[in-house]
Amino acid sequence: MITQLDGLINKEYTEIPQYTPKDFKAPIDVRWCAGCGGYSILSQVQRIMPDIGVPKEKIVFVSGIGCSSRFPYYMDVYGFHSIHGRALAIASGLKVARPDLSVWVATGDGDCMSIGGNHMIHASRRNVDINVIMFNNEIYSLTKGQFSPTSRVGQKTKSSPFGVLDDPFNPSSLALGSGSTFVARGYDNNPSHMKHLFQRAAQHKGFSFVEIYANCVIFNDGAFDEYTRKETRPTSTINLEHGKPLVFGFKNELGIIMDGYKPKVVNLDEGKYSVNDLIIHNEEDSTLALILSDMSFNPELPRPMGVIYAESKPTYDQKVTWQINDLIERKGEGNLEDLMRGDEWWEIK
């Protein structure tokens, strides 16, 4: 069937303009609070955009509701600020209808994991080719400080004056458990690391889930200090690199081995273990990904940062197109008049 969209969808680009990050800055003021983690995320996203190999007009940012969801207004590409929790369902419909677009979702811990939790797990399991950046600040900020599904047990917020009772989601485990084919974690005060993760997400064909620890200076200031400050970060986090052993510490003196099926910290300086005994990170190993992600909330273990998992498999939007093409190839393009007539028809002469 010929449609008005065919020209746009099939347009061939011999050359993509040489953009600069500035080309992706929308001509309006960014209205996040001074010191908000959002700024550095925005700036890194704008920085990778010239290099992802997609013409500007083919890029769409979709969001839901929350501080993070103002993101599309700040990007000078196509943008869609929707309603609470629904960005991933909107993005799914958009990507399936328009596989030619590069579709991004900016969301937060409340938007994505609470009101939008259902859409998160289903977009993830379908492997729709969408890049999700989840700003995790472990709080509802736009509604002024209630606990979120990633807030910690005991955390005192406006809606939990005596401490949060519910256990939080571990976002990377939820993403892995629901079938995400790309799962990564970074934090707002490490721009070059973030930039790398966004580039990887952009390259990945399939559902990419990138969790960024984003400090909320107003309602949850310092929530991630332990993992982001240079005084504590070397021992509280571990940076995952594909094909490399799991080492961390101020002088890379610490490592992770497998003790049975449990990861365990060892000190390489003690002489009992060498680098050869350590777990080698393999992004493509789904079992290892679950084990590494599960380290996140274990106080005995460093919190993993970087690309936890990356799997290559057909995307949902590709499969929709393939199924259509396959049927057309086998049965020929449908004639609507035949369809209207159906199998059981008769003629009055």
Place this chain on the structure above:
Amino acid sequence: MEQQFVEVEKAVIRFAGDSGDGMQLTGTQFSDTSAEMGNIVNTFPDYPSEIRAPEGTLYGVSAYQIHFGATNTNTPGDKIDVLVAMNAASLKVNLKDVKKHGILLLNKAGFKDKNLKLAKYESNPIEDGSLKGYQVFAYDINEQVRRVLEDFDLPPKMIDRTKNLFALGLAYWLFDRPLEPTQNWLNKKFGKDEKIRDANLKVFKAGYNFGAMGQDLAVRYIVRPADLRKGIYRNITGNNAVALGLAVAAQKAELPLFLGSYPITPATEILHFISGYKQYGVKHMQMEDEIAGITSAIGASYGGALAATTTSGPGLSLKVEAMGLAVMLELPLVVVDVQRAGPSTGLPTKPEQSDLLMALWGRHGEAPIPVLAASTATDCFDMTIEAARIAIKYMTPVILLTDGYIAQGSEAWKVPTLDELPDISIKFATDKETYAPYKRDPETLARPWAVPGTPGLEHRIGGLEKDNITGLVSHDPLNHQRMCEIRAEKVERIVQDIPDLVVDGDESGELLLVTWGSTWGSARNALASLREKDLKISHVHLKYLNPLPANLGDIMSNFKKILVPELNLGQLKILLQYKYMRPIIGLNKVQGNTFTAEEIANKIEEILLSEGVSK
């Protein structure tokens, strides 16, 4: 024994049995054959919400009713001329609808002690005289099919399963239907399994011959072909017509079709049909919930597809917030609500018209949405295309209301060619010099549709209020008022683009009957019966509920009384009273079925009598 033919203008037959007895298939065959021989046909399936309710129970009864005639039937019919009942429970459930002296074709094998007990009969109605007043013909159909198939090496269960075809054959004999259409169908359906095919063909023919050779069925009925316009015809249900309407609308709009949906009775069939349209380039997503159904469609619409979502009442409730978003975004979207009896789960398989006020007003904020309603199964096709036309032209979500009655009921449809249907295409925005997201068409007030992929038109939209013209986020109070008023006026202006009502009957008088949706058929039949008595009543039928047709107020002002029959507790009545400031008489029914013509006719007579109007 000599057989006598009696010619009748119309007749109603209902096949009833256990939900596993194949009654839907039997009814469909009778209906297809009748339509093919030129009768006008209306059907309605009536089945329990349980998939396979326990055998023989009252709540497990499944039925299929066919109203066929030489003249317009309009509805699946009120009272039944012939009831085919395969067991005691199906007789018990359906007997109340059979006409006085109507024909009962009963399968004796379904009236054993166990069946009687399950149907809560104290004694066997075939034998205890309680069916006096009907023409009862009871045969042991199980016994008959076993005899017919004695040479077939088939398990007894499979043999028993053919009994519906025996009953169908008998019904064909009774109404003088040709056997070929069903024989062709059986050949096609069971072509791969010769033994099963031959068994079915043999039993079907045996049922017919049983009538011909029988001693007691002395009268046969003839329903002549109607005087129909030349052309290609088929039977179609409302749900199928909506699905086809969406596919055709997309083609006429030169847009790809996208359906985002979630299964819900009685709307699910639309999803089934559309999921089969892959060859036509149609994309669909069965989403994780109703909200994702509509929001995925909104995403596809943003991408430039003709997008639709289909649902029933509980699903419409869940889609409300997203409909408000579509109003704010001003993106085209077709929302089909196949109404069922509510609130909550209500009577999931039964029709009602009780979502009207929700469709009109059930959103937070000032969120006007055009609302259309289909009146018959085939009208679902036309109104779906109309909903798409309005959605695209005015850049707005549109709600199309159908209901379980016309969605599942079928009638013969004169299949149009694509050329006969209107071109509803519009052009996407492309000019970056003149483009602004909310710079409107001065006539329709529609904003331009700029889809991703268009160079230079990168813009941001969203649920936050936008500045008129530029589309930038705006908290300016005066701008918000202006935008609310513009959105309202945009929907009101559609009135210029919809047909005026044509009154059926005199332009003024004592009583105007106003109907909407599926009550059209019952109202037509009621009017026909009253006009035979020389009573003067006028009728208008509303397909557009928002905006209402421009001349409705003037028409109403020419009548002393106005009657609105509807399957709710008075929702159109509220709308008309508020809008035209005059009292309306309601006739309201929420019993999980539609009006009989008699109910409407009686109400009209009662009103006219109280007025002292004589013939």
